[in-house]
Amino acid sequence: MLNKLSFFKALQHDSWVKPFLKHYKKTLWLAIFLGILTFICAGGLMFTSGYLITKSATPPENILLVYVPIVLTRAFGIFRPLLHYLERLTSHNWVFKMTSEFRRKMYDALERDAVFFNNKYRLGDILGLLSEDVAHIQNLYLRTLFPYFTVCGLYVFIIVGLGVISPLFALWMLVLYGLLIFALPLWSVVVNGARQEYEKQLKNALYLDLTDNVLGVSDWIFSERANDYLKRHEENEAKLLMTQEKMRKFERRRDLVGQFIFLAIVVSLIIWASSRFGGTETDSINWIAAFVLCVFPLADAFMPLPTAAQETNVYLDSIKRLNALPNPEKRQKAPEVTAPYELQVKDLVYAYADGHHNVLNGVNLKISPGEKLAILGRSGSGKSTLASLLRGDLTPTAGSVTLNAIKTTEFGDKIAKYIGVIHQTPYLFNTTVVNNVRIGNEGASDEEVWDVLERVGLKKLIKKLPQGLETMVDEAGLRFSGGERHRLALARILLKDAPIIILDEPTVGLDPITERALVKTFMDVLQGKTLIWITHHLQGVEHVDQIVFIEDGQIKLQGAPKQLADNKRYQKLKQVDEGY
Known part of the structure; x- marks a missing residue:
């Protein structure tokens, strides 16, 4: 029950599922209405057929006594498949529209916020979002919302219809059908819902293991641990199969209970019809056959509800995961700033997801308009991480990185208007x-x-x-x-x-002559722009206004080339860089 409440509570603050219910609500209600009419016609067909068969077997004194049942049987027989076809056509049209818009929204979120995905999710997580979660949201509509709304309408129609004839019997049917609509689904949620959620977690874990280990298959082979990977994968797969088997056993027991409830409905109808319409034995048989037969088509509407209800555990997890994504429709407009452009780094701390250590720890830096800055340090010192933070590609763990007093993370893709990057290996x-x-x-x-x-x-x-x-x-x-x-x-x-340019070690792998020529080109062509040059050695740094050395995530040395010329540590670094 708590899970049910959590599901509806999650829907209250949802921005991925509810919008489609509102956006296509006319088509949705039309599909539900056609679904209700389909089951009414199916029940009506069996009702009139049962009455007609038993009435014709008496035989009737006059053909006019069975003319109306004949016409109704023919009418219900024609309208049932017709309405079923129209309901399928309408609901699938609705689902196709929803699916198209939903996937577009998902891909927009992925494309526009690729950096967010890259930092928060592993590849397996993204595969889970694009396949498992989208499929679960589709099933939420097709296997839960559509059937539930249809059955609720059918439930009201049955109780009201019987209430006109016999209020006391309608109350009894209210209880029996209520067990099918509320009790069995709740039982499924409590007992089997947790298993289904665990099943989804196991599937997601298999996604992660599969992608991580396939991409790193060479590591498994070189370390001679391929058998370990296969053993772990088989263990997780065995857990999944065991969970699925437990779910199937419970579903069989639950369906058996549902069949007994339907049996109770049939027996109740036999007793009620024989007492209510039992003027003569022949008339009693006619009405008994009519009322009992009309129940059987309704089983197709009521019996899938428990299975649909237990899946709300899975839907809840998917809804939470989706709503944790940046919603492209709710994305705020990127801020606009004007020249002069000033970058400021204040008390910057950054740690990757593992949280083992800080890549950057307490960095403070001010980059004035038109300034040329060289950021140096050994591999792994945090230079490239700082460049990503300057562009807003990463979110600081603590502190801030601002462009004209606005956090660079707020600009999104629009940051390219202000900051351009040339990487180590530019892609053509x-x-x-x-x-x-x-x-x-x-x-x-x-x-x-x-x-x-x-x-x-x-x-x-x-x-x-x-x-x-x-x-x-x-x-x-x-x-x-x-x-x-x-x-x-x-x-x-x-x-x-762009007014600000980041050169992320652009000369790596180049011969000295090409390197010097390229550095000179950068300095000449980018005159007047703010230049941030990430490099691992001192070749050409005499062209910049300020040099910053990063070591162990902190700025250890900072100043203009002329100011640092007499610094012993700088002199030693320069000698090492030049091979002395």
């Missing part, structure tokens, strides 16, 4: 040169593209290519050298015209 797509450069500004003209290519020193090279700007780059940009790929990435940034 398997399309034309011009398309690769225009990623920075899709509306740029050919003249603007040529202009930025000239500024980064690639215009002559591109001119010599077979088709100029329309030359295919090849997958991952293999047509170009490492330095040329970085220059193309710089051309994208220039076309975007």
